[in-house]
Amino acid sequence: MEVVxxxxxxxxxxxxxxxxxxxxxxxxxxxxxxxxxxxxHRGHRALIERMxxxxxxxxxxxxxxxxxxxxxxxxxxxPRTLDSDLSICRAAGAHIVFAPADEEVYPPGxxxxxxxxxxxxxxxxxxxxxxxxxxxxxxxxxxxxCRPDRVYFGEKDFQQLQVVKRxxxxxxxxxxxxxxxxxxxEDGLAMSSRNQYLSPSERRIAPRLYAALKRMxxxxxxxxxxxxxxxxxAKQVLYPSGDDTIKVEYxxxxxxxxxxxxxxxxxxxxxxxxxxxxxxRLIDNxxxxxxxxx
Amino acid sequence: MEVVxxxxxxxxxxxxxxxxxxxxxxxxxxxxxxxxxxxxHRGHRALIERMxxxxxxxxxxxxxxxxxxxxxxxxxxxPRTLDSDLSICRAAGAHIVFAPADEEVYPPGxxxxxxxxxxxxxxxxxxxxxxxxxxxxxxxxxxxxCRPDRVYFGEKDFQQLQVVKRxxxxxxxxxxxxxxxxxxxEDGLAMSSRNQYLSPSERRIAPRLYAALKRMxxxxxxxxxxxxxxxxxAKQVLYPSGDDTIKVEYxxxxxxxxxxxxxxxxxxxxxxxxxxxxxxRLIDNxxxxxxxxx
Numbered sequence: 001m002e003v004v005x006x007x008x009x010x011x012x013x014x015x016x017x018x019x020x021x022x023x024x025x026x027x028x029x030x031x032x033x034x035x036x037x038x039x040x041h042r043g044h045r046a047l048i049e050r051m052x053x054x055x056x057x058x059x060x061x062x063x064x065x066x067x068x069x070x071x072x073x074x075x076x077x078x079p080r081t082l083d084s085d086l087s088i089c090r091a092a093g094a095h096i097v098f099a100p101a102d103e104e105v106y107p108p109g110x111x112x113x114x115x116x117x118x119x120x121x122x123x124x125x126x127x128x129x130x131x132x133x134x135x136x137x138x139x140x141x142x143x144x145x146c147r148p149d150r151v152y153f154g155e156k157d158f159q160q161l162q163v164v165k166r167x168x169x170x171x172x173x174x175x176x177x178x179x180x181x182x183x184x185x186e187d188g189l190a191m192s193s194r195n196q197y198l199s200p201s202e203r204r205i206a207p208r209l210y211a212a213l214k215r216m217x218x219x220x221x222x223x224x225x226x227x228x229x230x231x232x233x234a235k236q237v238l239y240p241s242g243d244d245t246i247k248v249e250y251x252x253x254x255x256x257x258x259x260x261x262x263x264x265x266x267x268x269x270x271x272x273x274x275x276x277x278x279x280x281r282l283i284d285n286x287x288x289x290x291x292x293x294x
Numbered sequence: 295m296e297v298v299x300x301x302x303x304x305x306x307x308x309x310x311x312x313x314x315x316x317x318x319x320x321x322x323x324x325x326x327x328x329x330x331x332x333x334x335h336r337g338h339r340a341l342i343e344r345m346x347x348x349x350x351x352x353x354x355x356x357x358x359x360x361x362x363x364x365x366x367x368x369x370x371x372x373p374r375t376l377d378s379d380l381s382i383c384r385a386a387g388a389h390i391v392f393a394p395a396d397e398e399v400y401p402p403g404x405x406x407x408x409x410x411x412x413x414x415x416x417x418x419x420x421x422x423x424x425x426x427x428x429x430x431x432x433x434x435x436x437x438x439x440c441r442p443d444r445v446y447f448g449e450k451d452f453q454q455l456q457v458v459k460r461x462x463x464x465x466x467x468x469x470x471x472x473x474x475x476x477x478x479x480e481d482g483l484a485m486s487s488r489n490q491y492l493s494p495s496e497r498r499i500a501p502r503l504y505a506a507l508k509r510m511x512x513x514x515x516x517x518x519x520x521x522x523x524x525x526x527x528a529k530q531v532l533y534p535s536g537d538d539t540i541k542v543e544y545x546x547x548x549x550x551x552x553x554x555x556x557x558x559x560x561x562x563x564x565x566x567x568x569x570x571x572x573x574x575r576l577i578d579n580x581x582x583x584x585x586x587x588x
Contacts, residue, residue, distance in 0.1 A: 007466060109552065111411045112430075112464035118405045136406075144466030170406035172301060172438030258403065 021056040029056035033148035039079040039193035043183035052093035068134030156182040202277040212237040213286035249274040315350040323350035327442035333373040333487035337477035346387035362428030450476040496571040506531040507580035543568040
């Protein structure tokens, strides 16, 4: 595995590996990318393993993107665990890790922003103004630097996934965005680099987020389509015996592409939640499938 | 020459031609693009001919981009001359003309903007708010749809050229932007699709713009570096005997990359002018080279 910190090194390594992995029968090798902010956990590992199984050349980027953090957010304390991250990438089979410094990604004079309107004003975009502009800008930039054919994102950040899909479609970028299922702790809590901020008592109740989403999906499967009723069900799980430790920021059922809110749930819709436990903000989501719940 | 109106057809034609023009000794054929808004003149033709001389597959896009016109600007009356445009493309040797409708470029749900800050606030950006966001968005989109290796722009729209270069560099798009000299009428007027808006009397005095720029460049070559003095020289050409038909919007000497204004001119700087003749807005520019004037 090669660890590179500049775009020039990345291009060289990417080219060298592409030549090495070039199959005679193929026009050119398939390049994969998993963009991350490091602090890698089993969720990232699943993305990297899937990329390595599907692609000829597998690239992981590790970059804590300052543009997607707002004022007062956790940029300064966001976990940086490069050694452990590299071990995980190596074990998962990545060929290249691209771990640039801030000034490599945004050199002096950098002036460009890629933004997606509309769907970014809602949900996480409402409490994190500018966040999605930071995400789309850095993803556009990483797509330019890595030139992948396939990019792997977790469904845990569902709005981010849909925003990136929108950008890629709108700008005809011509890469496949591969959405991968959320990886969870045994008690259902969605894997997140921010879970380590939770106190032991917060950690114990954090699985209620997913339990609430599962309750909504189960009720929907059972025939309940009225969103208000589904939210009442979820709240019974979130606030047992009136315990209000979980501060819900939003809880909604949305059309899964533009993320517009529904009043009556439909097959394929998504239930979304964001909540604070103390100072830690967690998000999760689930598909409403009518059939199984997962 | 193939004329295509959808991105799908464009991809198919581009691929078919790339296979046909594939040289054994090359890794892959070189794809060129000249993005235009139609109303093609000899300036465009020079771009297309240069592309055809340098590239294996030559694409011209013709799209009057509504996003780069402001309210009250000339979108509705902008000249549409597709038949003549196609003849020019054919004569110049283009392989593909991509002439999409508005809804092909911006289909329902389209939500993405690419913007360059800072340098777009000045000069044309000041009198045409939103113009450069429209330019960078459509160019990013056309680069996605056409996937060229080289894109040809005229130096006449000098700020546009620098803004596009900035975007391509910032997003690591990895294509060459080729800047081509402004093509002029015999009397020096820069070729522009908007020249046809000029009345006969306006047309007669329009060459003063370039004459004024040439005077500045000649004075700079002669040792004058003070920008205020250079502008006084230019105004003597623009307003002979107090004739104020030409309404100057800006006249400046700028550093040629970020386009920041200078007080003392330096080698390689650019003199920029924008002016209105009646309702027609014209722009032009010249390099300060210290040596020859051209």
